[in-house]
Amino acid sequence: MLKQYSFEETAVQTFDDKTSLAMRTEDMQVFYGSNHAMFDANLAFPKNQITALIGASGSGKSTYLRSLNRMNDGIATVTGKIWYHGVNINEPGVNIYEIRRHIGMVFQRPNPFAKSIRENIVYALRANGIKKKAELEERIEQSLKGAALWDEVKDNLDKSALSLSGGQQQRLCIARSIAMAPDVLLLDEPCSALDPISTVKVEETLLELQKKYSIIIVTHNMQQASRISSQCAFFHLGHIMEYAPTGTMFSNPQIPVTQDYIAGSFG
């Protein structure tokens, strides 16, 4: 028996003018055809912090995340505003390739191309117009170091990416994204296909990366959210119910639905 919660009772924090934001959504709605999957999403993401999106399966976390870099184009209708550097990027005239260059994305399932490790990163760079050999080499090294993969693969850059372990593949995907020097990194359950040790490695990588990037991560793992994130948003049936600093969220949730979810007595 699923418990009914009021969607009116929400506790979503906002930030004052002193906090610099990486990006922000305003009254964002998402429709898959006639299926209304995201309602009035108002979230703001502080710069150089990790924000975790949590919630039950089907609550709309991926839907929300994929809208942020316009990956829902052609799949869903997204209305409302998405603010990034003062520009509403949810408008027809906006260059989506440029957006995705600045707002990188890593998926749940590690998805390197069936090419060598080097080629995987070069692909991203070439797609964005970087062709000079020296710069390519430098970016390859930097991004692999950034993703904490360099030491493991530096002697085998021409090996197929598919020969790496799942955790290594996921870090390669992170490297591929940060090679383009984005400033926001979106990750959709990046550790759900990984073993605990690889998970720790990816988490350490993310904690290191937040110094340079703003990170938004979807996770099913509450421990992971509390280990790495500064802010945490709770999604329920397409509504954002609560958004607060992670510590507050886990120790002192404000509304019944979040309390139940965190206590594990949901529904």
Next chain:
Amino acid sequence: MEQTNSQLKNQDTQSHEWDTRLHHATKATHEDWIGRGISYFCIGIIILVVASMLWFITSKGIATFTQNHVSLWKFLSGTNWAPDQGKIGALPMILGSFAVTFAAAIVATPFALGTAIFMTEISPNRGRKFLQPVIELLVGIPSVVYGFIGLAVVVPFMRHLVGGSGFGIISATFVLFVMVLPTITSMTVDSLRAVPRFYKEASLALGATRWQTVSRVILRSATSGILTAIIFGMARAFGEALAVQMVIGNAAIMPKNLISPASTLTSQLTTGIGDTIDGTLPNNALWSLALILLLMSLFFNALVRFIAKRGQLKHER
């Protein structure tokens, strides 16, 4: 002790009862046997038919060399085909077959790729609703219809355009192009659809354009499927007899240009097979042509398998 013993005994009798229950045949096991029997029988028949066909064509095909003592080299490199005068140089037909096959494949491939990309990446909805049925229809049209259209439309058109009779390699190429296009297209579509969606998403998320994604990720990872499609198209072109025979002119002479009558292995076979007497050189020579066709189709098959294996390796590595 007493108790354990009696318990054990009890278990023993029970397991005996279960033993019979689990071993006796039921309706399900009988059905199993019957099913297996039927499928072995069918497979046996098919193997028998294929093996005897291979043996038949091979033994007849090599009679030219073993009984009529024509040298294999002369057969392959001779340019003069007049079996009733004892001259059996098959090179004109071999060249004709390869010429129309390669030409048709080369012309058809870009069109097939373009159509397939349109159907899968640019307009999947219209592709599925409109183009898919059209292509399936085109695959199913009998070759005599293609040949007939070639004869009624292409040949006169070529005659007007470049003069001469209008029969020749270029007309055959055009007809084969239309015939292999749907084959190559539909197989290419299948292989493009089989490219995992996450490759495409990965590429788009990196800021690559749709064109970059198609050309560098999707086509690349579908390469072995596309090559297989092209080879299937070539195999179809190589083996097509009727439609080609209707438009190529059937002159067993070295093709001097693309617009004069020529012939292929298949067209020569269909033209000549009725006029020869079993066991004579002219008849054996035709069987030798058939043997070349057989070997070529084996070769195409082997090539497809080879490509499939390499493609697999690439993805597993």
